[in-house]
Amino acid sequence: MNSELDLKPAAVFTSKTRQITLNINGISRGLEVLPYVTLLDALREYLDLTGTKKGCDHGQCGACTVICDDKRILSCLSLAVAKDGAEITTIEGVSTGNDLHPLQQAFIDHDAFQCGYCTPGQICSAIGMLSEGKAKTRADVKELMSGNLCRCGANMSIIDAIMEVKDGGGHE
Amino acid sequence: MNNFDYGAAAELKDAFIQVNENAANAFLAGGTNLIDLLKYNLVKAEKLVDINPLPDYHGIEETSDGKVRLGALLTNADTAYHPLIETNYPLLSRAILAGASAQIRNMATNGGNLLQRTRCYYFYDANVPCNKRNPGSGCSAIPGYNRTMAILGTSEYCIAVFPSDMCVALAALDATVDVSSAEGNRSIAFADFHRLPGNTPHLDNNLQHGELITGITLPKKGFEKNYSYLKLRDRNSYAFALVSVATALDLDGDRIKEARIALGGVAHRPWRVKEAEDLLQNQTATRENFAAAADLILKGAKGFEHNSFKIELAKRAIIRNCMMALHPESQMPGAQPSA
Ligand SMILES: Cc1cc2nc3c(=O)[nH]c(=O)nc-3n(C[C@H](O)[C@H](O)[C@H](O)COP(=O)(O)OP(=O)(O)OC[C@H]3O[C@@H](n4cnc5c(N)ncnc54)[C@H](O)[C@@H]3O)c2cc1C
Ligand code: SF4
Ligand code: FES
Ligand code: FES
Numbered sequence: 001m002n003s004e005l006d007l008k009p010a011a012v013f014t015s016k017t018r019q020i021t022l023n024i025n026g027i028s029r030g031l032e033v034l035p036y037v038t039l040l041d042a043l044r045e046y047l048d049l050t051g052t053k054k055g056c057d058h059g060q061c062g063a064c065t066v067i068c069d070d071k072r073i074l075s076c077l078s079l080a081v082a083k084d085g086a087e088i089t090t091i092e093g094v095s096t097g098n099d100l101h102p103l104q105q106a107f108i109d110h111d112a113f114q115c116g117y118c119t120p121g122q123i124c125s126a127i128g129m130l131s132e133g134k135a136k137t138r139a140d141v142k143e144l145m146s147g148n149l150c151r152c153g154a155n156m157s158i159i160d161a162i163m164e165v166k167d168g169g170g171h172e
Numbered sequence: 173m174n175n176f177d178y179g180a181a182a183e184l185k186d187a188f189i190q191v192n193e194n195a196a197n198a199f200l201a202g203g204t205n206l207i208d209l210l211k212y213n214l215v216k217a218e219k220l221v222d223i224n225p226l227p228d229y230h231g232i233e234e235t236s237d238g239k240v241r242l243g244a245l246l247t248n249a250d251t252a253y254h255p256l257i258e259t260n261y262p263l264l265s266r267a268i269l270a271g272a273s274a275q276i277r278n279m280a281t282n283g284g285n286l287l288q289r290t291r292c293y294y295f296y297d298a299n300v301p302c303n304k305r306n307p308g309s310g311c312s313a314i315p316g317y318n319r320t321m322a323i324l325g326t327s328e329y330c331i332a333v334f335p336s337d338m339c340v341a342l343a344a345l346d347a348t349v350d351v352s353s354a355e356g357n358r359s360i361a362f363a364d365f366h367r368l369p370g371n372t373p374h375l376d377n378n379l380q381h382g383e384l385i386t387g388i389t390l391p392k393k394g395f396e397k398n399y400s401y402l403k404l405r406d407r408n409s410y411a412f413a414l415v416s417v418a419t420a421l422d423l424d425g426d427r428i429k430e431a432r433i434a435l436g437g438v439a440h441r442p443w444r445v446k447e448a449e450d451l452l453q454n455q456t457a458t459r460e461n462f463a464a465a466a467d468l469i470l471k472g473a474k475g476f477e478h479n480s481f482k483i484e485l486a487k488r489a490i491i492r493n494c495m496m497a498l499h500p501e502s503q504m505p506g507a508q509p510s511a
Contacts, residue, residue, distance in 0.1 A: 015177045035178035035220070038207070058208050059276060071249075071278045077207045078279070081178050082200065082222050129274060134253065143505035146409035147273020 020084040024049065025093025033080045040064045042080035043090060051091040051120045055149070062148035065121040065128070066090050072128025091120035094127065102168075103127060106161035114152035122148045126162045138163060173210045177219040181226060184384075188354040190221040192382050199223050199384065201245065201284040204276050209289060214298060214305060229283075229386050232256055238392040241350070244283030244385045248338060249274070251282055261390060262500065263399035263420055267341035270403045270507035273410050283385035286339060286349065286365065289376065290332040290440075291412050292321065303329045304373045311373075319478040320414065323486070324439040324470075330373030331476060334366055334441050335412045337507075341401060342388065343442035344418040344434040350387040351379065359389070366441030376440075395420035395432070400496040402489055403436075403507040413437035415486045416507070417493040421457065428452045428461075433469065433494070438486055445469045457498060459491060466490040 017032045024047065031046050040057070043049040043066070055063030057076045064076040067089040094101040103123050106112070113119045125148045135141045141162055150158060178200075181187035191197045196218040200206060209215040229243035232254050240260070242251055251257055252268035272280065289295070294302050294312035301310035313321050313331050321331040342362055349360045366377045379385070398421035405411040416436035422429040431452040435443040448468040455461045466487040473483045492509060496502070502510045 015175050018178070034175055036173045036175050036210075058211065059204055062273065062275060065275055072275050073279050074204075074275045077202075077204050077276075079178070079200070079203065079207065079220075082180075082203070082224065125275065128278075132249075132274070137505075140505050143409055144274050146506070147275045149410075 018081055018084075020081055022047075022080070022083060023085070023087045025089055031080075035079065035081050037080045038076055039066070039068075039078040039080045039083055039088075040075035043075060043088075049090050049092055052124075053117055053120055055118070055121075060149075061118070061121075062125055063118050063121040065125045065148065067124055067128055070131065072125050089124070089127075091124060094123065101127070102165045103161065106165050107158070110157045110161040110164070111154070112157040112161040113150075113154050118148060118150045118152075118154075122150070122158055126165075129162075130166060135166065141166065173207075173213065174216050176210070176217045178222065179219060180222045180224075184226060184228075184352065187221055187223055187226065187384060188382065190219065191384075192354060194218045195381060197221055201281040202247065202276075202279040204272070204280045205284060205288045212296060212298070214296065223384065235389070240390045242282050242388045242390070244350075244387050245281050247278055248272075248280045248282065248285060249277040252277070260394040260396050261341075261345065262396055263344065263394075263401060263418055264338070264341045264390070266399070266401040266503065266507055267337045267416075267418055269505075270401055270413075270416070271337035282338070282388055285336055286342075286385060286388075287377065287379070288334075288336055291335045292332040293317070295332065304332060304369075304376075307372075307374045314476065317478055318476040320412070320437075321476060321479050322439045323473045323475055323479060323482045324435075324443050325368045325441070326439075326474065327369045327371065327373070329371055330369035330440070332369065332373070332440060333437055334376065334439070335437070336442075337401070337403065337413065337416060337436060339366070340416055340418045340434045340436035340442045342390075343444055344420050344432040345394070346391055346432075348389045349385055350389060351383050352386050353380070353383040357386075362442075363444070369440050373440075393422075395422060397421075397500075398423050398497045399500055400493050400503060401507045402493040402496060402509060404485060404489055404509075408508055409506045415482055415489050417486075417489045419490075419493045419497040421494070421497050423457060423498075426456050426458075428455050428457055431465070431494075433465065433490060435469065435486060435490070438473075438482060443469070457494070459495060462491045462494040463487070465494075 053063040055061035059077045066075045198217045200220040200222045229245040252265040300312045322333045347362045403416040418434045420432040448465040504510045
């Protein structure tokens, strides 16, 4: 925001902040947000959970994917106030202590990233996809992972990594 | 995004009270379209009334007369994967699963899907004229880059398309939309729900402010034996349709007892032509007969500088999809063409 702009807060911001609670990665976090704060911004800017990435901020890339009440969703199109009380898992919460989640390990084993920017969203999305249980074939996996774009073009390795975990049964 | 107020509605009466407080108050369902439009400042809301906490409209129920009602607040994903829909209305499942991405389908609701706005690039660019966004300002798409725009039912004021996939199947299935407001309830036939642009392109549909979609009712007949949804687009997934087709056939051997054909991506609402469907009645299910129906459906289509290709594409897509409907088991993920 440009500090030189002559903003008049009283006129511009008519709404009040609200107290909400988000259960993130098993920890209950209270925060105070204005209604227009997205879940993505609440995670990154208010709670310092910067693992979840902002790619497009418009629902078009999947970088902001988190798991909310057991479903993969886009945090950039969700309002934090509307998620009061929800259970949220971000990339920071998928490992168990120092033990990587099988998908994290498979992404390393298959070189499934270059810059890594899309990776947290890819992994959260893949966790959601595997628990939905609708993907039978590799073609299904590609279709059901199409909501996560990779600008580096690591897509084939990403699908390989997911297929290994899906078929290897290494997923809880 | 303007800093709107927020109110969760746990009761229907409260939802109406809150939304009627101000003409600029809007219902919030999945948010996948509304939050996006608010971020671009294309829509300004005074208050969002969150209808997700409402106790009803989250399920699928069979009515006593054999119809099926889809709750407006049920997500697109839960609808597409519901056993009753997969079994009795597979055309609807296929169309839903061809839209958006898995994450978006986990958020998007059935009610919201009907009300999504156009993806016309000029509608999304607040710096240029657009009659839909700013009535009377002009249409930038007609003289502009109009490759994705409509070829049927256009007006001199707007050539935008309605982008939903789910609604193409709902149109083919003759669904009805159930609506409640502070004044009472009404049902709207699917064909009467969405509008053509005419000289009021700012109105996408016939829902009034303060009216809540509570459900979508499907007639008993689901065409579960012979159906197909084909979606043609610039990439094979996670893109809006250039042209899409929903076909539902009721066959007796190779004789067509009843045919339904609805198009998406070509008009301001899902497009059906009764004469073409009637033409197929009692005919054999052949490529030639489907081609004759396709010609009739596209009769009167009008291309613009960059989208005339859609006319031939739509004809071929209709023929291809009707042939695919003869073998629904061969369908591909994402409503891609199958062999
Ligand atoms: C990147 C991207 C790609 C997409 N691709 C596709 C695609 O390929 N095919 C496709 O079909 N769709 C696609 N979509 C659109 C998506 O399907 C819609 O955004 C979604 O269905 C809208 O539902 P919602 O519940 O999120 O609605 P919201 O965004 O919550 O609401 C949309 C509008 O409906 C109103 N509303 C919502 N529910 C009700 C109700 N019950 N009664 C009255 N008013 C209500 C709201 O006030 C708002 O005006 C895509 C979206 C994105 C972001
Ligand atoms: S086609 Fe319709 S939505 Fe697009 S610029 Fe013209 S008036 Fe606006
Ligand atoms: S940042 Fe949410 S989809 Fe791109
Ligand atoms: S690894 Fe760079 S965007 Fe996917």
